Amino acid sequence: xxxxxxxxxxxxxxxxxxxxGRAAAMMTSATAALLSADVYRADALGADLADLRAIGIxxxxxxxxxxxxxxxxxxxxxxxxxxxxxxxxADRMGGLAxxxxxxxxxxxxxxxxxxxxxxxxxxxxxxxxxxxxxAGAAVRSGDAAQAERVCAGDQLINDLHQQMFARLAGPHWRxxxxxxxxxxxxxxxxxxxxxxxVEIARRVYFQATGRHLGVQPAQSI
Amino acid sequence: xxxxxxxxxxxxxxxxxxxxGRAAAMMTSATAALLSADVYRADALGADLADLRAIGIxxxxxxxxxxxxxxxxxxxxxxxxxxxxxxxxADRMGGLAxxxxxxxxxxxxxxxxxxxxxxxxxxxxxxxxxxxxxAGAAVRSGDAAQAERVCAGDQLINDLHQQMFARLAGPHWRxxxxxxxxxxxxxxxxxxxxxxxVEIARRVYFQATGRHLGVQPAQSI
Numbered sequence: 425x426x427x428x429x430x431x432x433x434x435x436x437x438x439x440x441x442x443x444x445g446r447a448a449a450m451m452t453s454a455t456a457a458l459l460s461a462d463v464y465r466a467d468a469l470g471a472d473l474a475d476l477r478a479i480g481i482x483x484x485x486x487x488x489x490x491x492x493x494x495x496x497x498x499x500x501x502x503x504x505x506x507x508x509x510x511x512x513x514a515d516r517m518g519g520l521a522x523x524x525x526x527x528x529x530x531x532x533x534x535x536x537x538x539x540x541x542x543x544x545x546x547x548x549x550x551x552x553x554x555x556x557x558x559a560g561a562a563v564r565s566g567d568a569a570q571a572e573r574v575c576a577g578d579q580l581i582n583d584l585h586q587q588m589f590a591r592l593a594g595p596h597w598r599x600x601x602x603x604x605x606x607x608x609x610x611x612x613x614x615x616x617x618x619x620x621x622v623e624i625a626r627r628v629y630f631q632a633t634g635r636h637l638g639v640q641p642a643q644s645i
Numbered sequence: 646x647x648x649x650x651x652x653x654x655x656x657x658x659x660x661x662x663x664x665x666g667r668a669a670a671m672m673t674s675a676t677a678a679l680l681s682a683d684v685y686r687a688d689a690l691g692a693d694l695a696d697l698r699a700i701g702i703x704x705x706x707x708x709x710x711x712x713x714x715x716x717x718x719x720x721x722x723x724x725x726x727x728x729x730x731x732x733x734x735a736d737r738m739g740g741l742a743x744x745x746x747x748x749x750x751x752x753x754x755x756x757x758x759x760x761x762x763x764x765x766x767x768x769x770x771x772x773x774x775x776x777x778x779x780a781g782a783a784v785r786s787g788d789a790a791q792a793e794r795v796c797a798g799d800q801l802i803n804d805l806h807q808q809m810f811a812r813l814a815g816p817h818w819r820x821x822x823x824x825x826x827x828x829x830x831x832x833x834x835x836x837x838x839x840x841x842x843v844e845i846a847r848r849v850y851f852q853a854t855g856r857h858l859g860v861q862p863a864q865s866i
Contacts, residue, residue, distance in 0.1 A: 481857070488726065495716030505709065508726065509733070592822050601813050601825035608826035609833060636702070 429494045432486065436507045437563060439483050443514035444560030444624065446476050448553045450521035451617060455549030458528040458610070459542060461535040466525035476518040483511040499631070503566075506631040510563060513620040513627075517556060520617040527606050527613075536606050538599055541591055548584045548614040555581070555621035562625050568632040574625035575637060581618040585611050650715045653707065657728045658784060660704050664735035665781030665845065667697050669774045671742035672838060676770030679749040679831070680763060682756040687746035697739040704732040720852070724787075727852040731784060734841040734848075738777060741838040748827050748834075757827050759820055762812055769805045769835040776802070776842035783846050789853040795846035796858060802839040806832050 450472050457466035487507040490496060496504055527536045537545050555577050562571040588611045591597065592604055629637045671693050678687035708728040711717060717725055748757045758766050776798050783792040809832045812818065813825055850858045 488722075491712065491726070492718050492722055497713050501709075501713055505712065505729065508729065512730070589823075589826070592826055597822050599822065601818050601820065601822065602810075604822035604825040605810070605813055605829035608829050612830060612833060 429490065429496070429500075432490060433500065433503055436483060436486055436490075437503070437566070439479055440507055440510045440514065441560045441564040443476060443479055443483070443511065444517075444556055444563055444621075446472065446479075447514050447517035447521060447617075448556035448560065450476070450518050451524070451549065451553050451556060454521040454524035454528070455545065455553075457525050458537060459535070459545060459549075461528060461532055463529050463532040466528040466532075469522050469525040473518050473522050477515060480511045480515040483507060487511070499634075502631040502634065506627040509627050510624050513624045517617050517620045520613045520620070523613045524610060527610055531606065536603075537610065538603060538607075540596065541588055541607060544584050544588050544591070545610065545614075548581060548588075548611070551577075551580050551584065552614050552617045552621070555618050559621040559624040559628075562628045566628060566632055568629050571625040571628040571632065572637065575622050575629075578618055578622045581615055585615050650711065650717070650721075653711060654721065654724055657704060657707055657711075658724070658787070660700055661728055661731045661735065662781045662785040664697060664700055664704070664732065665738075665777050665784055665842075667693065667700075668735050668738035668742060668838075669777035669781065671697070671739050672745070672770065672774050672777060675742040675745035675749070676766065676774075678746050679758060680756070680766060680770075682749060682753055684750050684753040687749040687753075690743050690746040694739050694743050698736060701732045701736040704728060708732070720855075723852040723855065727848040730848050731845050734845045738838050738841045741834045741841070744834045745831060748831055752827065757824075758831065759824060759828075761817065762809055762828060765805050765809050765812070766831065766835075769802060769809075769832070772798075772801050772805065773835050773838045773842070776839050780842040780845040780849075783849045787849060787853055789850050792846040792849035792853065793858065796843050796850075799839055799843045802836055806836050 450469055453465055453472070454469055456462065457469075487504050490504050491501075530536070555574060558570075558574045558577065562574055588607065592607060597604075626637050629635070671690055674686055674693070675690055677683065678690075708725050711725050751757070776795060779791075779795045779798065783795055809828065813828060818825075847858050850856070
């Protein structure tokens with residue numbers, strides 16, 4: 425019975441890592457669609473999101489059944505609870521990649537990102553994708569040190585986000601309010617995508633150690 | 646033993662409803678601070694957020710211990726799992742209220758919201774607060790019909806959000822890129838705040854019925 429339980433648990437972990445990989449691939453596509461004003465590529469993300477959501481619902485239901493039928497404890501319980509949260513985070517990351525794609529579609533055929541900030545968005549895209557892939561690897565390995573490194577990588581996106589605002593506020597900005605609004609929202613989508621990758625890594629850390637990363641021991645379990 | 650369990654469960658529900666109430670109060674304060682450029686009121690939200698987070702961590706840890714020690718099933722299990730998610734949503738709502746307050750502080754002494762959209766932000770604020778309060782009431786009662794009504798209320802925020810973009814894109818808009826960026830981000834914060842209130846209501850619905858709201862029976866538990 426315990427073997428069947430652990431097989432199911434292993435399957436859940438594989439699916440969660442797969443969800444992170446899919447979210448990363450979606451953000452790669454969304455960024456490419458955004459920077460090349462490629463509306464076909466942007467539109468294709470709708471089907472990707474539906475697939476991701478279906479996996480997320482299946483993961484949720486299986487995690488739920490494990491709790492109901494197996495009453496896991498200690499690290500196994502932490503893994504199942506983490507699965508519930510990680511599935512929700514990865515789903516949200518897919519949603520944010522779709523938001524990026526939707527901005528590309530909304531402004532088509534004009535590129536939503538003006539030339540002055542293309543470099544920043546290129547870098548935000550690749551950093552966000554790397555964080556998602558690293559979060560997926562941490563989910564797969566369940567390794568606390570690997571999870572901790574993902575959390576440290578968040579600062580890069582925040583720095584890029586700050587630079588974006590500096591350019592928006594700078595003397596060379598020549599675009600209208602809708603472009604400014606889009607750029608601000610896009611920056612926010614990338615930042616939140618990265619936040620969720622970090623949140624996933626924090627869940628892995630908790631699952632591995634029983635401690636909340638960056639929280640004093642008194643508040644840990 | 647089951648009585649002690651249900652007392653703890655009741656206590657969790659009370660704390661979750663309290664978290665929703667605190668998030669609603671924070672958004673009331675944040676909107677007032679935003680519209681009156683009141684930096685002192687905005688700054689006070691830092692302490693409110695710390696309090697909300699502390700309750701959230703305590704709720705998470707208690708829900709976790711219930712799973713580990715009592716192995717609940719059926720509706721009790723759904724309540725505990727919902728508690729884990731609802732705590733995270735309410736925490737996020739407090740974070741979003743803080744973001745609104747931070748925009749007010751960043752632009753002080755200039756009001757972050759120009760006169761042309763004050764009416765929309767006033768209405769977005771009150772709608773968001775009402776949704777949070779209604780989500781809290783649904784958490785407290787655990788009533789599926791009440792939860793379902795909260796979900797329907799989300800459309801109002803989306804409509805206001807659309808109107809905000811229409812004014813930004815309209816011929817009468819006379820403000821610079823940073824104002825447009827702030828207005829777009831603020832609209833997003835209110836929309837996400839409302840989304841989390843709806844998500845909480847969806848969790849209550851699932852907890853009460855065992856079905857995901859708006860999902861076909863095949864995907865339900």
